[in-house]
Amino acid sequence: MSVTTSLTWRRSTVRGAAHTVVGLHIADNEEVAMRSTRVIAVLGTTVLAGGLAACGTSGAANEGGETSSLQVMMSPHSITDMIEERLPEFEEATGIDVEITSLNEDQVSQQLRVEFGSGNSETDVFLYRPPQDSAQFVNNAWIADLTDKVEGDAEFDWNDFGAPTREAVTSTEGNVIAVPVATARQMLFYRTDLFAEAGIENVPTTLEELEATAAKLDGDDVAGICLRGQRAQAVTTFGQFLYAFDGDWNDGGAPYGDATIDSPEAIEALEYYGNLVSNYGPDGVLNMSWAECSALFSQGKLAMYIEGDDRWPEFTDPEKSTLTTEQVGYAPSPAKTSVVTPQAFGMAAGSDNPDGAWEFIRWATSKEMAAEMQAAGVMGARDSAWESEQTAEKFPADVVTAVQDGNANGVPYDRPRIVSVGEARDAIGGALVTAIEGGDVAAAAKTANEAFQQLIDSEKTEFGLE
Known part of the structure; x- marks a missing residue:
């Protein structure tokens, strides 16, 4: 040859x-x-x-x-x-x-x-x-x-x-x-300079610490934290919080187990996520996915940001960010990350x-x-x-x-594991939007759960998984 x-x-x-x-x-x-x-x-x-x-x-x-x-x-x-x-x-x-x-x-x-x-x-x-x-x-x-x-x-x-x-x-x-x-995992990106100015010596490692830190750093010019708020896009970020509250998408964590989006654990996770984002997140967060939150962090307008760890290079890249290596820190997510x-x-x-x-x-x-x-x-x-x-x-x-x-x-999945994952994310994302807006989370979770269960049942029939 x-x-x-x-x-x-x-x-x-x-x-x-x-x-x-x-x-x-x-x-x-x-x-x-x-x-x-x-x-x-x-x-x-x-x-x-x-x-x-x-x-x-x-x-x-x-x-x-x-x-x-x-x-x-x-x-x-x-x-x-x-x-x-x-x-x-x-x-x-x-x-x-x-x-x-x-x-x-x-x-x-x-x-x-x-x-x-x-x-x-x-x-x-x-x-x-x-x-x-x-x-x-x-x-x-x-x-x-x-x-x-x-x-x-x-x-x-x-x-x-x-x-x-x-x-x-x-x-x-x-x-x-x-x-x-x-x-890929979820990572906490944070402003080391703002932590120092506020006298915060330790990076948050629990959800209680995360909320307290966001509250302390939140201000008129800098939001305490950003998480995805855009309906379906927010679901993969939400997963780590669902797991942290001992919840899951399905019963027993099985891909085609019964839907559990309306479980007490899931409702608690939805409420936590909604309160954190609405109280300490940037304006317009319901329209934000990773691109918008990343841009705000790069512009120096966020104190903390949890997102996929693959984003790390851009936040200190002078062509993409106003921040320097001395201003950006990296830590494990205080929630329970997916892998x-x-x-x-x-x-x-x-x-x-x-x-x-x-x-x-x-x-x-x-x-x-x-x-x-x-x-x-x-x-x-x-x-x-x-x-x-x-x-x-x-x-x-x-x-x-x-x-x-x-x-x-980490947990080896960040979303429902069915063929119709897009439809599932959209349904669950509806409950997240309600949580961020301060609505009836339990009712929204029930609606999302019913829609997700219909998708599960349909695929079990289609693929003979009964």
């Missing part, structure tokens, strides 16, 4: 509200517009020794020495950049030609649904968003069971992924359906090359690749990556500490 590389790669513009860290999108399924391109990478020359040391050629070459191939679907961001850069090493070590289809995240979801639903798919491996897509992929048996592969490979070291992260990609039947590449997997590699259940597909996933999510991705700003899924030299050089120490705390103790 000739040593050539044929690449057509266009950087694209993202509209709307999708979280980003060095181009990594986290999960709120807003409108996204990107051009689709095709990337075909052919054999290169350098071998990454560590990540490929155990990559054999079983399943890679056909009889007669012909080279096999893989079809991989991904989205253009820093994870893809790193894989594309290193891809010749994988191909040389395994003899597998890899063809990457590059689509934006929404298009990946849509394309996979079309391909898998029609039973006419050539995709072997795909980088996807488990919070949005896992329910449908599992319910329709579109995604392969990787349990034997991840648990039977000592060198791969499945336990290097924290327990919540492993659970996030494990089905209710106990099957591992994907390997995480990135993780979600915004990006993970799955294998198509109908792949024609499952051995080659696993070799690719194994390589792309290896310890060595995970550490290199940290250097590019990816908030990775492996515990070892957070202890690497690359992490120490890239991330502030307090960010690392907060991430490690969340990875060890």
Whole structure:
């Protein structure tokens, strides 16, 4: 095979509200517009020794020495950049030609649904968003069971992924359906200078302390805190407060358990969230998602802000913020954070090359690749990556500490885990709006619970989950 590389790669513009860290999108399924391109990478020359040391050629070459191939679907961001850069090493070590289809995240979801639903798919491996897509992929048996592969490979070291992260990609039947590449938690961002001026020596670690601190720092020019208030968008931020009050979306935390949005715990969480935001949040909070709250924090108009930890670089970036590194602090959320997997590699259940597909996933999510991705700003899924030299050089120490705390103790989901998650978020978001407005929270929670239960019952019938 000739040593050539044929690449057509266009950087694209993202509209709307999708979280980003060095181009990594986290999960709120807003409108996204990107051009689709095709990337075909052919054999290169350098071998990454560590990540490929155990990559054999079983399943890679056909009889007669012909080279096999893989079809991989991904989205253009820093994870893809790193894989594309290193891809010749994988191909040389395994003899597998890899063809990457590059689509934006929404298009990946849509394309996979079309391909898998029609039973006419050539995709072997795909980088996807488990919070949005896992329910449908599992319910329709579109995604392969990787349990034997991840648990039977000592060198791969499945336990290097924290327990919540492993659970996030494990089905209710106990099957591992994907390997995480990135993780995200909720983090408390706070103004160290305002804390000092107010004589506040300790960062809040409980909900009582959070409310008291917000009250002390709230003023005419600076709001005490900002949390999302925009209906459906607020639900993933609310999750950590729901868990902190020992509530959950469903009975027993089961994806299709009975809805529990009107439980005493959930009502208490809704009331706390509503009071905190309405009493100490900025004006117009009902119209605010992460973009609006982030802008206010960057402009110096918030004392505290709880949001996805991937936002941390922008708050001290002089091109995006008025704040400096001396003014911004990072800490674990005083609530009970979620740990979600915004990006993970799955294998198509109908792949024609499952051995080659696993070799690719194994390589792309290896310890060595995970550490290199940290250097590019990816908030990775492996515990070892957070202890690497690359992490120490890239991330502030307090960010690392907060991430490690969340990875060890977080809840592995931040929203209902059903196919109709958008409709569920909208229903639950209605109760959040009522709480912020100071309305009848119990009545709103009952209405939300009934709507959520209807979605659960409909899907249980559709997918035979009775």
